[in-house]
Amino acid sequence: MNNQLKVLRAMRNWSQAELADRLDVSRQAVNAIETGKYDPSLPLAFKLARLFAMPIEEIFDDGHEGHDDGE
Amino acid sequence: MMAMKDMTMVNEPQGTHPRPGVLWPTVIILGTVFLMGGVAGYLDAHRADGGDGPSGLVAGGLVLLAGTVVMWLYLRRFGAFWQGWSRRKRLYTASVAGSGLLGFVTAILLRSGQSDVTADPFFSNSALSPQIAIGLALLWGVGISIAIFIYQRTIDDHEQRAYLWAGLAGYYAFVIPAPMWWVLSRADLAPPVNAMLLFLLTVAANALVYMWLKFR
Numbered sequence: 001m002n003n004q005l006k007v008l009r010a011m012r013n014w015s016q017a018e019l020a021d022r023l024d025v026s027r028q029a030v031n032a033i034e035t036g037k038y039d040p041s042l043p044l045a046f047k048l049a050r051l052f053a054m055p056i057e058e059i060f061d062d063g064h065e066g067h068d069d070g071e
Numbered sequence: 072m073m074a075m076k077d078m079t080m081v082n083e084p085q086g087t088h089p090r091p092g093v094l095w096p097t098v099i100i101l102g103t104v105f106l107m108g109g110v111a112g113y114l115d116a117h118r119a120d121g122g123d124g125p126s127g128l129v130a131g132g133l134v135l136l137a138g139t140v141v142m143w144l145y146l147r148r149f150g151a152f153w154q155g156w157s158r159r160k161r162l163y164t165a166s167v168a169g170s171g172l173l174g175f176v177t178a179i180l181l182r183s184g185q186s187d188v189t190a191d192p193f194f195s196n197s198a199l200s201p202q203i204a205i206g207l208a209l210l211w212g213v214g215i216s217i218a219i220f221i222y223q224r225t226i227d228d229h230e231q232r233a234y235l236w237a238g239l240a241g242y243y244a245f246v247i248p249a250p251m252w253w254v255l256s257r258a259d260l261a262p263p264v265n266a267m268l269l270f271l272l273t274v275a276a277n278a279l280v281y282m283w284l285k286f287r
Binding site: 026028038 | 229230287
């Protein structure tokens with residue numbers, strides 16, 4: 001899954017370690033999310049959304065265009 | 072819902088505080104290890120020559136305790152720095168450091184408790200004294216259980232995933248070779264099953280997968 005984490009972090013001049021401290025996760029976790037090696041859990045995704053004051057879908061992109069309507 | 076809200080609160084990092092260096096902890100660790108070896112070796116040699124005094128194991132244990140206290144006193148000076156860490160991070164570090172200390176004590180006990188001093192302490196089946204054997208079994212059973220309990224409660228999502236996959240890899244590294252080895256040994260096509268070798272295989276598989284998923 002693609003994400004904007006690296007860009008959002010760079011805009012705030014935060015290091016991976018600083019972001020990790022704010023999220024209370026390890027620096028390796030931040031690095032793994034940024035490089036797409038790991039997709040965060042829903043609670044962690046919400047935490048990221050809250051930290052950056054953005055909807056989750058603006059931080060993460062699962063590659064699907066538009067919205068699923070369930071049909 | 073409240074629990075979820077609390078769990079997803081975002082931390083505000085504290086200001087910068089003086090942090091512990093690398094030099095003093097290294098000096099304390101190396102000093103403790105060398106002093107333990109020196110004191111234990113001297114006392115054991117003294118007793119072997121017919122002299123009195125505590126055994127090297129007891130004296131080495133006291134030196135280790137003293138070294139641990141000195142390390143704690145050193146780290147305590149940086150209270151403001153540790154306060155800047157989250158509770159999860161503090162507990163996580165404590166559980167990892169505790170496990171390391173436990174491993175070190177286990178290695179010392181294994182080395183000192185065997186009757187054949189020329190045998191490898193970790194991979195041989197040479198006889199152990201009953202007291203050391205009971206102590207080691209308790210240390211492993213109780214100590215590791217407590218360390219794992221704390222560790223499991225403090226790891227983040229990413230590490231939990233690495234830990235779970237590593238656990239599965241360790242399980243497969245046991246359930247696939249163990250029955251194969253067992254049936255082959257029953258037909259005299261392989262030596263008798265060696266439980267410790269299988270244990271080491273599972274630990275190696277577990278460690279490899281964990282390292283790959285956590286640090287790559």
